[in-house]
Amino acid sequence: MIKEIISIADEKMEKTINVLQKELASMKAGRATPAMLDKIEVEYYGSITPISQIASISVPESRILQIQPWDKTAIKAIEKAILKSDLGLNPNNDGTVIRLLIPELTEETRKNIVKTIKKTGEETKIAIRSIRRDCNDKIKALKKESDISEDEIKKAEEDIQKRTDNFIKEVDKILEVKEKEVMTV
Template sequence: MIKDILNVANEKMVKTTVVLKKELASLKAGRANPAILDKIEVEYYGTVTPISQLANISVPEPRILAIQPWDKNSIKDIEKAILKSDLGINPNNDGEMIRLIIPELTEETRKDLVKNIKKDGEECKVAIRSIRRDCNDKIKSLKKQGDISEDEIKKGEEEIQRKTDSFIKEVDKLVENKEKEIMAI
């Protein structure tokens, strides 16, 4: 019973950190990273489709993203979607491919990004602690039912605390690494 509760909690904590990893990967940090296009969707023949399903995305130079659509007719739609997004980059369209030149980040922009990263990290930690609380509540409900001994409950609570501490350390490491990446000039 406790093992099942711990396994569910572990799965939820893993999913929470995966969401943070995706969020951090999608931030532009002054370098070309195809993940910054993950959130942008294109209206293509009446269907909303991610850019990655319409084109090949490559990084020919450290600060340039090249988007090569498989269907040349979709190039205008992709360009329009990039302009509408919150990316803040003007696409260069040569009729064959779209190039995105990632601008250097100013000091102020870097600090704002770091502030947002820390906020995202804190939200992730709050979610992990919430999962811990729910898990502890379920373990305590087993005690009320009389199905489990005090020692097993204590071990279960200690195990969920170890998992929580481990995931919070991982979140701190992710945030710290992204902060270093952004602040590096």
């Protein structure tokens, strides 16, 4: 039973790390990446659709994103969605493709992005600690329900703490890489 609780905690912490990585991938860092558009959803024939499902996204140059809709009638809707997004980019279209020029980041913008990265990282750490707390609560509840010894409870809590520490170190490494990427001119 304890192993199952720890396994579930591992799974949840791993998912939390994956969410962090997706979140950071969608933040602009001075160079174009298709992941920047992951959060953008387009109103297409009356339904909200992720941009990646109605167009191909490529990076012909390091600071240019090219969006080629499979249906040419979707160009206006894609442009509208990009303008409404928090990316702050101006789409240019030639009737068949949309190009997004990713501007060079100013020092101030870089620092603001790093602040956002740190905030996102801290929220991730809080989520991981919350998973640890829930897991410890479940283990303590097991103690009351069954005949698990105090030593087994202690060992399980230490195991969960060790895993939590490892995941938090992983978050720190991910944040460090992203900060370095953003601050590199």
